[in-house]
Amino acid sequence: MFYKNCPIVLVALFVFASCLFSGLYVQAASQYYYQLKIYHYKSKAQEDRLDAYLQNAYLPAMHKAGIKNVGVFKVLKPDSVDKKIYVYTAYKTFDALENTDQKLLKDQDYLNAGKDYLDASYNDPTYTRIETIVLRAFPGAPEPNVPNLTAKKADRIYELRSYESATEKYNASKVKMFNVGDEISVFKKYNFNAMFYGEVIAGSHMPNLMYITTFNGLQDNKDKWKLFFDDEHFKALGKMPEYQKNVSRSESLFLYPTDYSDY
DSSP, rough: OOOEEEEHHHHHHHHHHHHHHHHTTTTHHHOOOEEEEEEEEEEOHHHHHHHHIIIIIIIHHHTTTTTTEEEEEEEESSOOEEEEEEEEEEEESHHHHHHHHHHHHHHHHHHTTTTTHOOOOOOOOSEEEEEEEEEEETTOOSSSOOOOSOOOGOEEEEEEEEEOSHHHHHHHHHHHHHHHHHHHHHHHHTTTOEEEEEEEEEEESSEEEEEEEEEHHHHHHHHHHHHHHHHHHHHHHHSSSGGOOOEEEEEEEEEEETTTTOO
């Protein structure tokens, strides 16, 4: 009777409020944001200074600012010219992602510990350039995970994958494949120990999505991917018309954690 006598706008507001308070929108509201900060550098001297800064200044300051875990990774087989260090951080809100760096610049302990890096001469910088990628967590995996690995830290492998699409529509299809198609469940089934799955909302290669899965070693990685590609659910997803040609370029990069990384 209520619906029959109410204007359609009031009905819509009533339905929205009911959904909101029943928890249907909670997952979307709790999606994390991820930042991949990539330091490009050339020399061993730059690498040593970056390590000293990240270990002695940046990570302690981030912990002090309330960011519990920060991952620092190097490339297993680095480029001979353009070397990279990857710094991964998960933020509960976009505001936290946006404001944390400003917090650090007000922390005197951080400024003192990072002086060699922060006050580097303009003609002797610690890095060539910093590249930043910002991602929003998938609805089907709204929060980050801490990998459950048994191998020694030095033996662990972290695989960063990037799937680029020809258009935004194809990208939406690939994201849907992970969430609605539940490709994520296949990764869980074979214990890929994913740190995150996210859609890139700012970066140099868009549209695309990225994720990091973790392994006890290269053989563990190889064994699990064989199980993944043989999985019947994954095979069925790949045959569905709505998920065809939704990846135009994919990239896989093997990383390993530094000894001071929180992951």
